[in-house]
Amino acid sequence: MSVPLSILDLVSIPEGSTAREGIAASMESARLADRLGYSRLWFAEHHNTPNLASSATALLISQAASVTERIRVGSGGVMLPNHAPLMVAEQYGTLANLHGDRIDLGLGRAPGTDGMTAQALSRSSAEPQAFAQHIYDLQGWFGPGGTAHSTPILSSVSQGMEVPIWVLGSTVNGASIAGQLGLPFSLASHFAPDQIDQAIRVYRETFRTDAPTARLDTPRVMAGINVIVADTDAAAQREFTTLQQMFLDLRAGRSRKLQPPVDPAQFGGASPAMLEISAVGSPATVKAQLEEFVERTGADELITVTYAFDPAVRARSLELLAELWF
Numbered sequence: 001m002s003v004p005l006s007i008l009d010l011v012s013i014p015e016g017s018t019a020r021e022g023i024a025a026s027m028e029s030a031r032l033a034d035r036l037g038y039s040r041l042w043f044a045e046h047h048n049t050p051n052l053a054s055s056a057t058a059l060l061i062s063q064a065a066s067v068t069e070r071i072r073v074g075s076g077g078v079m080l081p082n083h084a085p086l087m088v089a090e091q092y093g094t095l096a097n098l099h100g101d102r103i104d105l106g107l108g109r110a111p112g113t114d115g116m117t118a119q120a121l122s123r124s125s126a127e128p129q130a131f132a133q134h135i136y137d138l139q140g141w142f143g144p145g146g147t148a149h150s151t152p153i154l155s156s157v158s159q160g161m162e163v164p165i166w167v168l169g170s171t172v173n174g175a176s177i178a179g180q181l182g183l184p185f186s187l188a189s190h191f192a193p194d195q196i197d198q199a200i201r202v203y204r205e206t207f208r209t210d211a212p213t214a215r216l217d218t219p220r221v222m223a224g225i226n227v228i229v230a231d232t233d234a235a236a237q238r239e240f241t242t243l244q245q246m247f248l249d250l251r252a253g254r255s256r257k258l259q260p261p262v263d264p265a266q267f268g269g270a271s272p273a274m275l276e277i278s279a280v281g282s283p284a285t286v287k288a289q290l291e292e293f294v295e296r297t298g299a300d301e302l303i304t305v306t307y308a309f310d311p312a313v314r315a316r317s318l319e320l321l322a323e324l325w326f
Contacts, residue, residue, distance in 0.1 A: 002325050003294055004039040006303040007318075008076050008190075008224060010046060011053040011060065014258040014309045019053040025311040026053075026060070027067050032315055034068035036322035039301065041068075042076030042106060051246065051257045058091040065099040074104025076186060076303065077168040081109065085134040086148075086155060089141035093158020106186055107135065108168035109177075128177050135165060135181060136213050149212075164215070166222070175199035179206030182214025189297075190224035190305045191247075193276040200297055223299040225290070226278035227306050229320040230313075233281040237264045239317075240271075240280045243307040247272040260309045283324040290325070 009029065013022040033041055043060045046052045054060060057075045065073045078088055088105070095103045109131050137148035146159025167178035167185055170192035178185035185203045189196045200221055207219040226243060230236035238261045245259045251272065271278075279289035290302065304321065308314035 003299060004301045005321070005325055006040040006042065006072075006222065006301060007033050007038050008042050008044055008303045008305045009054065009060075010044045010305070010307075012258045012307055013051050013053055015256065015260065017257070022053045023060070023063075025314075027063060028311065029314060029318065030064040030068055030071070030073075032318055034071040036318060037326050038071055038318075038322070040072035040074060040104060040303075042074050042104065042303065044076050045079045045082070045108075047082075050255055058095060061103065062095055062098060065095070065102060070102075072102045072104055073099070074166075075106045077106030077108040077166070079110055080107050080131060080134055085137055086141070086153065089138050089148075089155045089158040092163050093142065093155060093161045096161035096163050097157060103163055104166060105138070105163050106166040106168050107131075107138075109174070110170075128173070131177065132181055132213065135167075135183070138165060139213060139215075169199065171195050172199050172202045175203035176206050179203040179219065180208055180211060182208045182211040182216055184216060184220040184222065186222045186224070186303065187297075187299075188224050189277045190226050190303075191274050193274065196223070196277070196297065200299075220300050221297065222301040222303050223293070223297050224277070224303050224305060225293055226275060226280070227286065227290075227304040227317065227321060228278075228280045228308070229283055229286045229317045229324070231282065231320075233285055236281045236285075236317075238262075239308055239313055240264070240278070241267065242309045243275065244271055246307065247274055258307065258309055283320050286321065287324045 009026055011022050011026045013019055030041055043054050043057045045057050046054050061073050092105050137150055140148040141155040141158045142161050142163050144160050146154050167183050169175055170188035172195050204219045228236045228240045241261045241264055279286045306314050306317050
């Protein structure tokens with residue numbers, strides 16, 4: 001049986017488009033994903049990036065949940081150093097009250113931006129011990145008592161909501177934190193391929209069911225992978241150049257919106273190393289690549305990331321992916 005497929009959305013803004021148009025396209029994609037049978041739709045927090053409109057994840061989650069019926073919707077993730085944990089509890093407790101048991105809270109320790117912007121956003125510590133304590137407090141605010149473990153402050157709006165918490169990470173360090181906390185782990189392998197095998201091994205080896213924060217009996221890994229499915233391998237490779245250009249811009253320090261696809265020959269067959277974990281091609285090609293990745297990682301779930309200059313291309317990719325996998 002195939003593992004579940006989910007979607008990570010960064011709400012891209014193509015060249016010539018606005019944030020409003022990017023958000024509208026994202027909501028259309030949410031409706032489609034809901035109909036097609038994807039397991040969950042997460043929004044990733046980013047700041048000070050001209051090509052992404054996924055800064056206010058809680059607002060995007062609420063809107064996506066309001067236009068869908070079945071799919072789980074959540075953060076992939078909330079970058080906890082940018083937020084006061086109590087505010088996170090109140091926001092996601094409110095979401096759970098509004099939309100029921102479909103809300104996920106993925107938490108990361110990275111700022112999701114550059115150093116200057118991180119300083120402007122900073123609200124809490126990213127140190128592992130503080131991060132673990134914040135998670136423990138959040139579980140208290142989501143629990144039946146509605147108070148954190150470190151303070152008697154009540155969050156009535158999150159009380160009893162039991163919003164599931166995931167730990168996000170891209171390295172062995174993040175995996176170790178997730179394992180020691182006994183929580184599900186979402187691995188950012190779609191842009192950080194270097195430590196995939198080690199991180200998954202460390203997560204499973206360090207997994208504790210007796211931690212105060214533990215919520216699972218066994219480890220659970222969700223791994224990220226870039227995906228573009230088109231009718232032919234050549235068509236998919238061309239569309240993939242949009243993402244390749246985005247990462248080359250990132251490496252060069254160039255700031256611009258999502259670019260239209262170009263002839264793949266411009267890259268001479270090379271792709272940024274950060275995009276090593278990708279499945280690109282026709283349905284048959286992508287199916288084989290996804291199966292190989294699941295076999296390699298033993299992932300319990302895949303979370304797919306699809307960038308396309310034209311929203312219709314992304315929609316077609318999601319449709320073809322659903323047809324080949326579900």
